[in-house]
Amino acid sequence: xxxxxxxxxxxxxxxxxxxxxxxxxxxxxxxxxxxxxxxxxxxxxxxxxxxxxxxxxxxxxxxxxxxxxxxxxxxxxxxxxxxxxxxxxxxxxxxxxxxxxxxxxxxxxxxxxxxxxxxxxxxxxxxxxxxxxxxxxxxxxxxxxxxxxxxxxxxxxxxxxxxxxxxxxxxxxxxxxxxxxxxxxxxxxxxxxxxxxxxxxxxxxxxxxxxxxxxxxxxxxxxxxxxxxxxxxxxxxxxxxxxxxxxxxxxxxxxxxxxxxxxxxxxxxxxxxxxxxxxxxxxxxxxxxxxxxxxxxxxxxxxxxxxxxxxxxxxxxxxxxxxxxxxxxxxxxxxxxxxxxxxxxxxxxxxxxxxxxxxxxxxxxxxxxxxxxxxxxxxxxxxxxxxxxxxxxxxxxxxxxxxxxxx
Amino acid sequence: xxxxxxxxxxxxxxxxxxxxxxxxxxxxxxxxxxxxxxxxxxxxxxxxxxxxxxxxxxxxxxxxxxxxxxxxxxxxxxxxxxxxxxxxxxxxxxxxxxxxxxxxxxxxxxxxxxxxxxxxxxxxxxxxxxxxxxxxxxxxxxxxxxxxxxxxxxxxxxxxxxxxxxxxxxxxxxxxxxxxxxxxxxxxxxxxxxxxxxxxxxxxxxxxxxxxxxxxxxxxxxxxxxxxxxxxxxxxxxxxxxxxxxxxxxxxxxxxxxxxxxxxxxxxxxxxxxxxxxxxxxxxxxxxxxxxxxxxxxxxxxxxxxxxxxxxxxxxxxxxxxxxxxxxxxxxxxxxxxxxxxxxxxxxxxxxxxxxxxxxxxxxxxxxxxxxxxxxxxxxxxxxxxxxxxxxxxxxxxxxxxxxxxx
Numbered sequence: 001x002x003x004x005x006x007x008x009x010x011x012x013x014x015x016x017x018x019x020x021x022x023x024x025x026x027x028x029x030x031x032x033x034x035x036x037x038x039x040x041x042x043x044x045x046x047x048x049x050x051x052x053x054x055x056x057x058x059x060x061x062x063x064x065x066x067x068x069x070x071x072x073x074x075x076x077x078x079x080x081x082x083x084x085x086x087x088x089x090x091x092x093x094x095x096x097x098x099x100x101x102x103x104x105x106x107x108x109x110x111x112x113x114x115x116x117x118x119x120x121x122x123x124x125x126x127x128x129x130x131x132x133x134x135x136x137x138x139x140x141x142x143x144x145x146x147x148x149x150x151x152x153x154x155x156x157x158x159x160x161x162x163x164x165x166x167x168x169x170x171x172x173x174x175x176x177x178x179x180x181x182x183x184x185x186x187x188x189x190x191x192x193x194x195x196x197x198x199x200x201x202x203x204x205x206x207x208x209x210x211x212x213x214x215x216x217x218x219x220x221x222x223x224x225x226x227x228x229x230x231x232x233x234x235x236x237x238x239x240x241x242x243x244x245x246x247x248x249x250x251x252x253x254x255x256x257x258x259x260x261x262x263x264x265x266x267x268x269x270x271x272x273x274x275x276x277x278x279x280x281x282x283x284x285x286x287x288x289x290x291x292x293x294x295x296x297x298x299x300x301x302x303x304x305x306x307x308x309x310x311x312x313x314x315x316x317x318x319x320x321x322x323x324x325x326x327x328x329x330x331x332x333x334x335x336x337x338x339x340x341x342x343x344x345x346x347x348x349x350x351x352x353x354x355x356x357x358x359x360x361x362x363x364x365x366x367x368x369x370x371x372x373x374x375x376x377x378x379x380x381x382x383x384x385x386x387x388x389x390x391x392x393x394x395x396x397x398x399x400x401x402x403x404x405x406x407x
Numbered sequence: 408x409x410x411x412x413x414x415x416x417x418x419x420x421x422x423x424x425x426x427x428x429x430x431x432x433x434x435x436x437x438x439x440x441x442x443x444x445x446x447x448x449x450x451x452x453x454x455x456x457x458x459x460x461x462x463x464x465x466x467x468x469x470x471x472x473x474x475x476x477x478x479x480x481x482x483x484x485x486x487x488x489x490x491x492x493x494x495x496x497x498x499x500x501x502x503x504x505x506x507x508x509x510x511x512x513x514x515x516x517x518x519x520x521x522x523x524x525x526x527x528x529x530x531x532x533x534x535x536x537x538x539x540x541x542x543x544x545x546x547x548x549x550x551x552x553x554x555x556x557x558x559x560x561x562x563x564x565x566x567x568x569x570x571x572x573x574x575x576x577x578x579x580x581x582x583x584x585x586x587x588x589x590x591x592x593x594x595x596x597x598x599x600x601x602x603x604x605x606x607x608x609x610x611x612x613x614x615x616x617x618x619x620x621x622x623x624x625x626x627x628x629x630x631x632x633x634x635x636x637x638x639x640x641x642x643x644x645x646x647x648x649x650x651x652x653x654x655x656x657x658x659x660x661x662x663x664x665x666x667x668x669x670x671x672x673x674x675x676x677x678x679x680x681x682x683x684x685x686x687x688x689x690x691x692x693x694x695x696x697x698x699x700x701x702x703x704x705x706x707x708x709x710x711x712x713x714x715x716x717x718x719x720x721x722x723x724x725x726x727x728x729x730x731x732x733x734x735x736x737x738x739x740x741x742x743x744x745x746x747x748x749x750x751x752x753x754x755x756x757x758x759x760x761x762x763x764x765x766x767x768x769x770x771x772x773x774x775x776x777x778x779x780x781x782x783x784x785x786x787x788x789x790x791x792x793x794x795x796x797x798x799x800x801x802x803x804x805x806x807x808x809x810x811x812x813x814x
Contacts, residue, residue: 008446009696021442025432034441035428035706037675039415043778071478074485074695078537082554089553103548106556107530113548114556123514129695130485131539131557141510141520142691146496147489148557148600149513149521150538193555265696268444284549288481288536289416289672295702299442371450 003395005384006373013240013266013303013312015385024302025295033294040069040291041284048294055301056271061247063257064273069292073236073264074128076272077199079286080260081119081132083278084230086285088196089115091228118152118193119232120185124207124376125157127199127234136199139206139376151192153185157204158212162340171213179219186227197230197259198223202248205237208376209349211342217252224259230278233258240266241307241386244317244345251344268303269296312386320345322390323382326397334404337361340379348382349375357407364403370396409773410802412791413780420647420673420710420719422792431709432702440701447476447698448691455701462708463678468654470664471680476699480643480671481535484606486693487667487679488526488539491637493687495603496522498635525559525600526639527592531614531783532564534606534641543606546613546783558599560592564611565619569747578620586626593634604637604666605630609655612644615783616756618749624659631666637685640665647673648714648793651724651752658751675710676703719793727752729797730789733804741811744768747786755789756782764814771810777803 007015014021025031038045040052056067068083070076098113106113121127121136128137135150137143158174161167186195198220204210224231238248240263245251249258260278264270269292280286307313327341327350340351352358358378365372375381384392414422421428432438445452447459463474475490477483505520513520528534528543535544542557544550565581568574593602605627611617631638645655647670652658656665667685671677676699687693714720734748734757747758759765765785772779782788791799 006450008444008450011444011446011696016443017439018442022438025438025441031429031432032424034432034702035425036423037415037418039418043413043415072482072695072697074482075479075537078481081538085553085555098548098552102552106548106551106553107545108561109542109551109556109558113552114558115553117553117555130482130537131488131542132537135516138514140691141505141513142689143694144513144516145505145509145520145692146492146513146522146524148492148524149516150555150557151516151521154515282549284547285552287550288479289418290479295441 002369002371003392004371005382005388005396006371007383007385009265009373010237010242010383011265011268013242013386014306015387018306018387020302020306021299024298030295030298033298037290037294039289040294041287041289052292052297055297055304056273059246059304060273061249061257061261064261064275066274066276066279068272068274068286070264070270070272070288071290071293072270073262074130074133075288076236076262076264076270077127077133077136077234078130080232080262080272080274081197082286083260083272083274083280084119084197084232085115085117086280087230087278088117090281116193117196118150120153120155120182120195120198122155122157122200122204124204124210125199125201126204126206127236153188153195155182155185157207157210158216160211162342172215175213175216175219179216179223182220183223186223186229195227195229197232199232199234201234202238202252203243203343203347205381206375208379209343209347209381210376214252217249218254221254221258230259232260232262234262236262236264236270238347239263241313241316242266242345242383243347244313244320246313248344248347268299269293307386310387315389316345316386319388319390319393320348323393324348326393330397330400330404333401337404337407343382346382346384346386346388349379351379354378360407361403364407365399368399368403370399409776409778410799411778412789412795412803413778414790414792416672416780417644417649417790418672418675420649420793421713422794425713425794427709427713428706431705437702437705440705444697444701446696447701448694448696459699459704462704462711463680466653466711467680468656468664468668471668471682473681473683473686475679475681475693477671477677477679477695478697478700479677480669481537481540482695483643483669483671483677483679484534484540484543484641485537487639487669487681488604489693490667490679490681490685490687491526491604491639492522492524493692494637494685495524497688523600524603525557527560527562527589527602527605529562529564529607529611531611531617532606532608533611533613534643560595560602562589562592564614564617565623567618569749579622582620582623582626586623586630589627590630593630593636602634602636604639606639606641608641609645609659610650610750610754612788613782615786616750616754616788617783621659624656625661628661628665637666639667639669641669643669643671643677645754646670648720648723649673649752649790650754651720651727653720655751655754673710675706676700714793717794722796723752723793726795726797726800727755730800731755733800737804737807737811740808744811744814750789753789753791753793753795756786758786761785767814768810771814772806775806775810777806
């Protein structure tokens with residue numbers, strides 16, 4: 001028996017064996033959708049476009065009416081970048097069509113058709129494992145070494161001191177400095193390739209569960225508006241309710257939605273929500289064989305029902321607060337070992353004295369039946385399923401304490 | 408009622424509603440694997456590594472003992488490229504570890520850590536829709552325009568004249584010229600980035616169903632061996648039995664296997680087979696959240712059983728020959744409209760007088776209940792399921808004739 005607080009890299013919103021999910025493919029029509037998988041981009045069948053749209057629209061970030069479906073986070077971000085590049089070049093092009101030179105040079109991997117543009121990303125950010133998304137991922141050299149990369153600009157992400165309420169001045173300055181840096185990088189003439197968009201996680205996940213403030217994200221959005229570049233929020237790991245809202249960026253009280261929001265993991269399939277202006281004019285620009293997977297959509301449909309029916313966002317907020325309090329009091333008990341409890345809802349993390357201590361804690365926890373994840377250099381991340389209850393928190397805190405005492 | 412000879416972009420090997428596939432998820436354990444999807448790279452569970460290995464090993468190209476699983480063709484090729492880059496850099500590095508400078512520069516998207524290497528590809532080739540694979544895809548500007556690309560070298564693929572038996576001298580010269588060109592590109596000092604590997608389809612699919620000879624592929628493999636670069640064969644569309652062998656490259660009587668073979672589509676999940684030397688020494692180098700999908704493996708397992716049980720490769724060879732003969736005699740009847748019938752097994756194509764004629768034929772065929780695919784500028788591609796029988800061929804040929812007569 002394992003109490004799983006990592007849930008397959010945060011991909012199982014309802015945990016294991018949820019009875020409602022076990023029923024999805026007992027329905028013959030659903031079973032047929034699973035084995036007769038359509039190529040959604042060309043022959044989706046009569047019902048799928050509407051069904052895709054209605055299921056995903058029911059959880060769409062407010063103001064983002066368009067959806068492009070994919071299968072995984074790498075493909076979601078890669079194709080969101082492509083949508084940004086098309087949008088950016090079309091702005092420059094105005095009403096004219098692409099020139100013959102553009103068409104020809106694109107086929108040869110050369111400018112001007114292969115546009116010399118970039119996506120700005122953050123140190124500690126993680127957006128995928130394909131060559132484009134890896135040029136925006138900066139968590140560990142082992143993921144990047146030896147591969148060609150686009151020389152795109154990388155800004156620093158805020159690094160806060162904890163507890164937040166005792167370090168307000170430092171953290172505010174951190175926001176200000178980092179925003180200034182982004183602004184400089186976007187406008188810099190030294191930059192080899194103009195920045196067409198910024199990608200950012202609402203909480204950096206793989207990079208160490210690094211939070212940033214409402215003000216920081218508002219500032220980023222303002223820079224994007226001023227510079228007329230796209231604001232892409234990567235909700236692959238933060239989306240699906242784990243922060244207590246369906247999308248983490250809803251916590252930031254932004255003036256309007258981001259331009260694009262990518263998703264995957266808890267939503268079972270990948271894709272991105274976006275504004276109308278990011279729909280390409282021509283067909284087959286954002287395209288691949290499967291364009292998602294109806295069988296995953298059927299699971300997502302049921303997951304969304306269960307989240308509503310069982311009021312799981314409320315559970316995340318209530319049980320999450322209880323969980324966080326528990327972590328904070330353990331942090332006080334074991335000051336030499338732990339610090340910086342942080343996060344929203346069930347998306348929680350704590351930092352250990354060093355990497356060796358963290359690794360020892362994680363291995364020992366597994367021996368006593370607790371699965372957690374690692375994050376960044378020396379943090380532990382918690383990603384329980386949305387059905388996690390106080391009794392599970394209690395089991396965890398009890399064993400966590402015992403493990404720490406014996407360390 | 409539609410007679411589907413395109414089968415969702417060639418992804419349904421057993422057509423629709425195969426009774427054996429409908430049973431796969433009636434098994435409770437399989438159903439649980441579907442809804443409790445593991446993150447195969449970190450917590451695959453007890454059984455999955457062995458099961459993945461045994462199912463995929465049962466169809467592995469001879470001599471390729473290692474498997475890396477993925478979900479789609481883009482991620483399969485992107486990660487195969489990464490495996491090639493790691494292998495290439497490790498050869499240069501010898502026994503030494505990566506330097507601090509390499510580690511640091513990789514995190515900043517800069518050489519030497521972000522290695523300045525390339526994958527050579529072919530005009531008319533198609534390998535995916537992410538930025539790395541798009542730098543090796545060259546079928547239509549609409550798929551590439553406006554995106555940054557790696558300036559990797561592109562060689563021309565042989566363009567044969569048909570019928571093959573009446574154009575042997577021309578076609579042999581074509582092979583020779585194209586191989587010389589590849590050799591020059593690989594060795595060229597003008598090339599901005601050394602070539603670490605070559606990717607090629609055994610038959611170019613999206614690019615127009617372009618075949619090349621056994622000699623051409625043998626020549627490519629020889630160049631790779633001489634230049635000590637990797638030979639990657641993309642069997643995403645040609646794999647899974649449609650050419651009459653499970654892998655199309657088995658038709659070429661190569662001296663040994665390619666270094667890597669990528670797959671997806673008919674195999675339901677993606678991935679690549681590769682030689683031992685393409686396994687990275689360190690963990691997490693080739694990695695993502697899901698690393699494939701057990702539910703797709705369960706379907707593949709059953710598909711492989713059915714292919715054996717129902718002797719479907721024999722059917723592909725016999726019925727394929729009958730289909731091809733039928734196409735060749737129609738080509739003779741409609742000389743002004745059609746030419747260049749070609750392909751292996753069920754992987755067949757025919758070229759139309761021009762794009763407009765092709766498009767008209769395809770639309771009219773659909774009106775009379777036949778779904779086929781388009782390929783390249785003016786070809787029609789046929790990708791029937793492996794269960795396609797003579798009676799289906801007869802229905803098609805009959806309607807095809809009628810459509811052509813009324814054109």
